Amino acid sequence: MSSPYATHPEARENVFDFLQGYDVLGAFWTTVKLTVFSAVGSLVWGTLLAAMRVSPVPLMRGFGTAYVNIVRNIPLTVIIIFTSLGLADIFGVTLGASDFKVQGFRLAVLGLSAYTAAFVCEAIRSGINTVPVGQAEAARAIGLNFSQTLRLIVLPQAFRAVIGPLANVLIALTKNTTVAAAISVAEAAALMKTMIENEAQTLSIGAVFAFGFVVLTLPTGLLLGRLAKRLAVKR
Amino acid sequence: MSSVLYDAPGPRAKRRNVILSVVFVLLLALLVWWVWQKLDDKGQLKWDLWQPFTTSEAWTTYLLPGLGNTLKAAALAMVIALPLGAVLGIARMSDHRWVRIPAAWVVEFFRSIPVLLLMLFAQEFYVRSTDVGSDERPLYAVVTGLVLYNASVLAEVVRAGVLALPKGQTEAAYAVGLRKGQTMASILLPQAVTVMLPAIVSQLVVVVKDTALGGVMLQFTELLTARGTLAANYANVIPSFVVVAVIFILLNLALTTFASWLERRLRRSKRGTGAVLGAEDGQAPNTAEVPGAYASGASA
Numbered sequence: 001m002s003s004p005y006a007t008h009p010e011a012r013e014n015v016f017d018f019l020q021g022y023d024v025l026g027a028f029w030t031t032v033k034l035t036v037f038s039a040v041g042s043l044v045w046g047t048l049l050a051a052m053r054v055s056p057v058p059l060m061r062g063f064g065t066a067y068v069n070i071v072r073n074i075p076l077t078v079i080i081i082f083t084s085l086g087l088a089d090i091f092g093v094t095l096g097a098s099d100f101k102v103q104g105f106r107l108a109v110l111g112l113s114a115y116t117a118a119f120v121c122e123a124i125r126s127g128i129n130t131v132p133v134g135q136a137e138a139a140r141a142i143g144l145n146f147s148q149t150l151r152l153i154v155l156p157q158a159f160r161a162v163i164g165p166l167a168n169v170l171i172a173l174t175k176n177t178t179v180a181a182a183i184s185v186a187e188a189a190a191l192m193k194t195m196i197e198n199e200a201q202t203l204s205i206g207a208v209f210a211f212g213f214v215v216l217t218l219p220t221g222l223l224l225g226r227l228a229k230r231l232a233v234k235r
Numbered sequence: 236m237s238s239v240l241y242d243a244p245g246p247r248a249k250r251r252n253v254i255l256s257v258v259f260v261l262l263l264a265l266l267v268w269w270v271w272q273k274l275d276d277k278g279q280l281k282w283d284l285w286q287p288f289t290t291s292e293a294w295t296t297y298l299l300p301g302l303g304n305t306l307k308a309a310a311l312a313m314v315i316a317l318p319l320g321a322v323l324g325i326a327r328m329s330d331h332r333w334v335r336i337p338a339a340w341v342v343e344f345f346r347s348i349p350v351l352l353l354m355l356f357a358q359e360f361y362v363r364s365t366d367v368g369s370d371e372r373p374l375y376a377v378v379t380g381l382v383l384y385n386a387s388v389l390a391e392v393v394r395a396g397v398l399a400l401p402k403g404q405t406e407a408a409y410a411v412g413l414r415k416g417q418t419m420a421s422i423l424l425p426q427a428v429t430v431m432l433p434a435i436v437s438q439l440v441v442v443v444k445d446t447a448l449g450g451v452m453l454q455f456t457e458l459l460t461a462r463g464t465l466a467a468n469y470a471n472v473i474p475s476f477v478v479v480a481v482i483f484i485l486l487n488l489a490l491t492t493f494a495s496w497l498e499r500r501l502r503r504s505k506r507g508t509g510a511v512l513g514a515e516d517g518q519a520p521n522t523a524e525v526p527g528a529y530a531s532g533a534s535a
Binding site: 054055056057058059060063069070072073074075076077078081082085086089090091092128129131132133135136140146149150154171175176178179181182188189192193196197202206209210213214217218221 | 238239240241242244248252255256259260263270273274277279343344347348349350351352355356359360363440443444445446447448450451452459472473476479480483484486487488491
């Protein structure tokens with residue numbers, strides 16, 4: 001973040017002097033990009049997992065359950081470190097990246113998506129479970145077929161019940177992107193670590209980064225929370 | 236089996252399910268084959284790399300001290316965060332605006348910033364403002380970060396626990412002449428603690444997982460850091476990752492199982508008020524009022 005006073009000699013007296021020479025906005029932009037890409041990835045993979053967990057095929061149900069139970073119980077940090085030391089170094093998965101910076105970013109997105117997908121899956125499954133069986137039975141009774149039941153009766157109700165839990169998963173994901181600092185992705189937490197170690201204004205630096213995350217997470221929570229409440233199916 | 240999505244399968248559905256199963260098994264087999272092939276290429280399947288885990292040295296020198304530190308940090312954080320969370324949660328339900336609003340701010344603030352930021356800040360704070368030795372500092376910083384975050388999460392659990400109790404409990408307490416403080420201390424809190432137990436135990440899973448963050452970013456010597464030293468010694472990247480992941484999974488599965496056992500038991504028991512906070516979602520009765528509880532489950 002370059003100060004407008006940067007060229008003036010008085011710049012030294014600026015309260016935000018400690019921000020000079022650091023790309024705070026750039027770091028937060030990386031955080032946002034990590035969040036958005038991982039959100040899309042985990043939504044796709046999590047929906048697939050949820051489809052497996054509620055499918056009539058026992059084998060797929062078993063796989064979905066096993067995946068969720070395993071991934072949810074491993075620390076995200078272990079997964080992120082594994083993408084670098086295991087996936088990249090041993091399995092040679094470089095995700096088509098040309099240099100280490102891009103590779104670290106893509107691996108972090110992969111790890112975050114794999115981890116968050118377990119929570120997305122559970123949110124979607126719990127949403128589907130809120131729809132009473134009687135709804136689907138009634139739909140079949142009036143002659144709707146499988147896809148009509150799903151499209152017109154079950155999913156519209158399930159989708160509304162899922163917004164709240166999914167919003168919470170998204171907020172958790174935003175905060176979890178800081179773990180990418182463990183494999184040297186230049187996001188907000190990594191920059192904060194560098195700055196807090198090199199500059200004297202510990203409290204101000206902490207406040208700036210805390211403020212950044214409050215700005216990223218609070219509006220999401222308020223907006224989606226309100227939406228979830230308004231759309232909730234009254235039973 | 237029938238669910239909201241499908242009926243008990245007939246002959247055609249059964250045939251389709253068999254086909255889907257076969258395709259799925261083939262895909263899984265392909266994945267396993269690829270993983271096996273890669274591991275074999277890199278020599279990660281050699282018995283030499285797995286053999287250390289059958290000796291006591293790998294466990295007593297690396298893994299057990301690491302696991303010990305993980306458990307120590309998690310236990311300390313939970314023990315300190317619980318009373319702090321209770322105070323914050325009760326303050327948030329206060330009838331006085333000047334107590335309620337600051338408590339709400341504190342809770343919302345610490346819940347909305349990543350626990351890693353809190354740990355990094357605590358680390359630097361201990362370096363500059365205290366004389367905590369550099370050996371102790373990572374533990375202090377990790378525990379401080381975890382306490383700040385989890386106290387605010389637990390504050391919401393406590394609040395949800397008290398709100399989940401039937402209103403009649405408060406009314407009856409007032410009717411027999413108890414004051415607000417007495418009602419909270421001798422009627423509501425004791426019952427709320429039972430109601431919240433499953434949610435508290437499952438929060439412990441989050442705490443255990445978050446200690447690993449302190450390992451990588453603050454050089455706290457917990458299980459994941461111990462894995463690093465161990466792998467540097469035996470050059471067994473994949474085996475060490477597998478073993479550490481299995482330890483974490485078993486530990487957390489045990490906690491989760493305990494939490495849901497508690498939940499089932501509480502739901503069955505006839506003595507209680509019937510109010511229970513689920514292990515999964517913290518506060519089933521009023522999710523809308525208490526956002527972010529699910530988020531605590533999804534934390535690193």
